[in-house]
Amino acid sequence: MRPGRSLFDKIWDAHVVAELGGGHSLMHVTRHLMHDGDGVPLQRLTARGLKVRSPELTFATLDHTVSTEPGRTPATASAFAARLALIRARAAAAGIRLFDIGEPGQGIVHVIGPELGLSLPGSLIVCGDSHTCTHGGLGAVAFGIGASEVLHVLATQCLVQRKPRRMRVRFEGRRAAGVTAKDMILHLIGRIGAAGGVGYAVEFAGAAVRALQIEERLTLCNLSIEMGAKIGLVAPDETTFEYLAGRPYAPAGAAWEAALRYWRGLPSDEDAVFDREVEIDAGAIAPQITWGTSPEQVVAVDQRVPDPAAEPDPARRQAIEAALDYMGLQPGAPIAGTPVDWVFIGSCANSRISDLRAAAAVARGRRVAEGVHAWVVPGSEAVKRQAEAEGLDRVFKDAGFEWREPGCSMCLAMNGDRVPRGQRSVSTTNRNFVGRQGPGARTHLASPAMAAAAAISGRIADVRRL
Numbered sequence: 001m002r003p004g005r006s007l008f009d010k011i012w013d014a015h016v017v018a019e020l021g022g023g024h025s026l027m028h029v030t031r032h033l034m035h036d037g038d039g040v041p042l043q044r045l046t047a048r049g050l051k052v053r054s055p056e057l058t059f060a061t062l063d064h065t066v067s068t069e070p071g072r073t074p075a076t077a078s079a080f081a082a083r084l085a086l087i088r089a090r091a092a093a094a095g096i097r098l099f100d101i102g103e104p105g106q107g108i109v110h111v112i113g114p115e116l117g118l119s120l121p122g123s124l125i126v127c128g129d130s131h132t133c134t135h136g137g138l139g140a141v142a143f144g145i146g147a148s149e150v151l152h153v154l155a156t157q158c159l160v161q162r163k164p165r166r167m168r169v170r171f172e173g174r175r176a177a178g179v180t181a182k183d184m185i186l187h188l189i190g191r192i193g194a195a196g197g198v199g200y201a202v203e204f205a206g207a208a209v210r211a212l213q214i215e216e217r218l219t220l221c222n223l224s225i226e227m228g229a230k231i232g233l234v235a236p237d238e239t240t241f242e243y244l245a246g247r248p249y250a251p252a253g254a255a256w257e258a259a260l261r262y263w264r265g266l267p268s269d270e271d272a273v274f275d276r277e278v279e280i281d282a283g284a285i286a287p288q289i290t291w292g293t294s295p296e297q298v299v300a301v302d303q304r305v306p307d308p309a310a311e312p313d314p315a316r317r318q319a320i321e322a323a324l325d326y327m328g329l330q331p332g333a334p335i336a337g338t339p340v341d342w343v344f345i346g347s348c349a350n351s352r353i354s355d356l357r358a359a360a361a362v363a364r365g366r367r368v369a370e371g372v373h374a375w376v377v378p379g380s381e382a383v384k385r386q387a388e389a390e391g392l393d394r395v396f397k398d399a400g401f402e403w404r405e406p407g408c409s410m411c412l413a414m415n416g417d418r419v420p421r422g423q424r425s426v427s428t429t430n431r432n433f434v435g436r437q438g439p440g441a442r443t444h445l446a447s448p449a450m451a452a453a454a455a456i457s458g459r460i461a462d463v464r465r466l
């Protein structure tokens with residue numbers, strides 16, 4: 001008998017156009033998402049005398065380099081004005097739909113794909129960005145590709161890939177109050193390490209994953225790449241279908257019914273085999289916060305940062321020392337109570353409406369601590385408008401937060417939004433690398449509620465004790 005197939009296998013196999021030998025397959029791309037760095041591959045394509053093969057399957061937005069200054073317009077100058085002009089012109093010439101500043105649809109590429117219903121279960125989605133794994137939260141195989149691969153997809157709508165191995169991570173049990181999808185994934189990365197997922201497509205399963213709303217599943221999958229897995233995905237279910245129904249690019253009418261039939265057959269078979277299995281008791285997870293310069297350097301908020309003296313392995317001891325030194329932390333000190341200068345609520349990890357609601361619930365009726373700069377950068381124009389309709393912008397502004405325009409912003413500080421050297425930030429982003437939020441900036445990754453709690457307290461604080 002044929003062994004059971006996993007969610008990942010079913011989607012992958014359905015997109016193979018040809019087996020090329022040597023483990024390589026030619027894959028059809030359902031949707032190609034582009035961001036403001038992709039004007040260059042479009043330009044190269046034209047220079048080679050080629051055309052975009054399927055412009056109707058290609059969508060672009062502006063995110064990494066746009067200004068997030070309140071009141072910005074499409075013409076607001078940024079240091080990257082030429083880059084924005086290039087992608088606008090090339091996308092228009094190629095017939096690619098680009099969502100520009102001020103339009104609903106503009107935003108961080110991994111926020112707008114799901115929001116517009118461009119990212120669908122059972123599809124193969126690529127984008128020249130490592131956090132493309134986010135879209136796996138809807139039951140898609142989605143992964144980041146490099147610049148030359150972007151060119152290949154533009155020219156052919158296909159891509160040569162090697163099939164990764166399969167891992168399943170089951171979060172069983174129930175989360176405690178105050179514990180979010182961000183805490184689940186940070187906890188997992190802390191446990192298996194920043195390279196623990198290299199070479200795998202990771203299916204997240206188990207009762208605690210089934211219980212997650214779609215936006216939480218997107219957060220969970222977003223950080224797959226931070227454990228080295230290019231692909232993370234969750235089986236589609238009724239929660240997925242409810243989320244997608246009626247979205248602008250989701251199928252409608254008879255096409256929706258046909259899609260549902262296909263999607264319902266996607267979950268992993270009972271007897272599906274995985275190359276690696278990990279099980280986690282979701283009930284034992286506490287709110288997490290990173291202390292170091294890799295997402296794997298993470299503790300529960302009520303724990304202490306490590307003491308290198310207690311680490312027998314010399315290489316690991318040195319890594320801990322270097323991280324503590326960069327982060328300006330004392331060995332073995334409790335992480336809670338560490339004073340903070342900045343709080344950033346945003347990025348493709350945590351800038352959706354549910355994230356802003358969670359942060360606003362903490363901020364409501366309170367004040368940002370003296371001397372702390374706290375920013376909220378919605379993930380998309382649609383998120384921004386929804387938040388304003390709910391009055392969340394007022395909640396944030398009344399508390400002393402700055403309410404800004406959608407984009408990547410201080411997640412990677414490419415557009416000039418940055419944390420000054422030596423200053424400490426609690427950030428809802430996905431990378432705490434050296435210099436990520438600006439040269440010399442110190443980043444602690446956490447959930448939106450934990451970030452808001454830090455803004456209010458002026459220190460790293462346990463949101464459960466506020």
Ligand SMILES: CC(C)[C@H](C(=O)O)[C@@H](O)C(=O)O
Binds near residue numbers: 064128129
């Ligand atoms: C600039 C871009 C290509 C990059 C990525 O690939 O992820 C960025 O989005 C990031 O988060 O570091």
Ligand code: SF4
Binds near residue numbers: 110129131347429430
């Ligand atoms: S928000 Fe951050 S992680 Fe996401 S795409 Fe933009 S820069 Fe990359």
